[in-house]
Amino acid sequence: MSKKTVAVLFGSISSEHEVSLLSATSVINHIPRDKYDVLMIGITKDGRWLYYTGDVSLIKDGSWETSGCTSPAILSPDRGTKGIAQVTQAGICHIPVDVVFPVLHGEHGEDGTIQGLFEMAGIPYVGCHVLSSAACMDKEVTHILLENAGIPMAPYAVFCLGDLKRFEEIEKHLAQKLGYPMFVKPANTGSSVGVSKAKDKADLLKAVKLGLQYDRKLIVESTIVGDEVECAVLGNEQPIASSVLGEIVPHHEFYDYEGKYLDDSTDLYIPARIPEETTQKIRETAVKAFQVMGCGGLARIDFFACKDGKIILNELNTIPGFTSISMYPKLFEASGISYPDLIDRLITLALHYPED
Structure with a gap:
């Protein structure tokens, strides 16, 4: 069977640009190369798209941009192309793409914007589609939809x-x-x-x-007083929740940007130190929320587990962190799905959307 070509998108003008670089480095390093050929497309902070052919290790600190291994390239919205339009000295070179893996956190990556481009191009892509991405990104809309479905959130x-x-x-x-x-x-x-x-x-x-x-x-x-617990969800029409949950104990005032990515001030517990009954309630609620929001592919869903047994959903993340210390891959690894296998499953789900 011939290998599929996966275009991994990273960077962007988002305030989470640096996180994207870390996640993309990890994703690229774990894509099974016996099944997939990889194209690396980076988006700079000022919005330039570049086809990158250099060493993966240069992505995480941003030095890929000045490596001399880039050329202008965009994902063409023309369905006749279905791929990357690379600008070369000889003119435009079209590179076919079978599926896109967007590792673009935050605005323009998780909010349905880039997903709309994929839809126009007619190229399958990993993750939630336009409406669900936009709905999950907007915290007010998330509140309205989930609370209407009977899923408790913070006032x-x-x-x-x-x-x-x-x-x-x-x-x-x-x-x-x-x-x-x-x-x-x-x-x-x-x-x-x-x-x-x-x-x-x-x-x-x-x-x-x-x-x-x-x-x-x-x-x-x-403010909700409770243990911060995260659940990973995988699938399209028949999503599954990770059998193992993760618990976060921040040493800062709360689980802030520095605690997530820049220092070692957060303790992570896998599995979460909560009763089995609470674990099952969170897993069931995570799958329900995933379906209510119309998600597909993947999402990390965060909860508060309160001492009285109640659970409060905090938020959904449709392109969760994929760094070496990120909860989403760690939870599935603890649930019996290795990082490379997880990437393979996500790409397969994208190629067969909406079927599982």
Whole structure:
């Protein structure tokens, strides 16, 4: 059987550009080369698309851009091409692609934007499709859909850019509805970018101003006291949850960007130190949320496991981290699916979407 060609996309203009480089390095290193040929397409912070043919190890620190091993290239939306249009001295060279693996965290990667391009090009791709990507990316929409389906989430309110001029009035409403401390999150970012914990009115104003640097809409949520537990989900029409869950114990104020990617200040426990009954409830709820949101391929779904036995869904991540320390591949590895096999399954799911 002939090998399929996989185009791995990484980088982008997202605030999570650096995380994407780490994840992509790990994904590329684990793609089974006996089954797949790999094309590497990087997107710079200023939005240039480059076909990269150099050493994979240069991706993680960004030095791939100046390696001398790049040439301009884009994913062509022309269905007659179904591949990469590379700009060479001799002109445009078309490189066929069978499937795309987008390792693009955050805006323009997880929000349905790049998925729309794949749809126009008629090329299968790993992960959720346009609507589910957009819905999961917007934390307000996620709240509305999941709560309507009976899945509990933290009490919340929305704060928009235009609300700054009414901060005094809105702060009173938030304090009464949610209580301090409360979390302020940009509605459309991931990896805890722009997220703050506000313990009082002054903190809240700072948190709002920070969050509005990343998004015009913020989600303000009550603080939930409970163990932070993550579940990995895999599949299309018949998704499965990882049999093993992971627990996160941050040493910072909360599980922030630094704790996730830049230091060793977070303890990870696999399996999570929670009762078996709670584990099963989280696994069942994760699959239900995956289906409610119309997800396909993969998602990491984060929960709070409270001491009274209740579980609160925190958020869904449709392109979760794939670094060497990321929970999504680690949870499936602990559940009996190796990293290379997981990548193979994800690509197979993309090629056979929506069937499992």
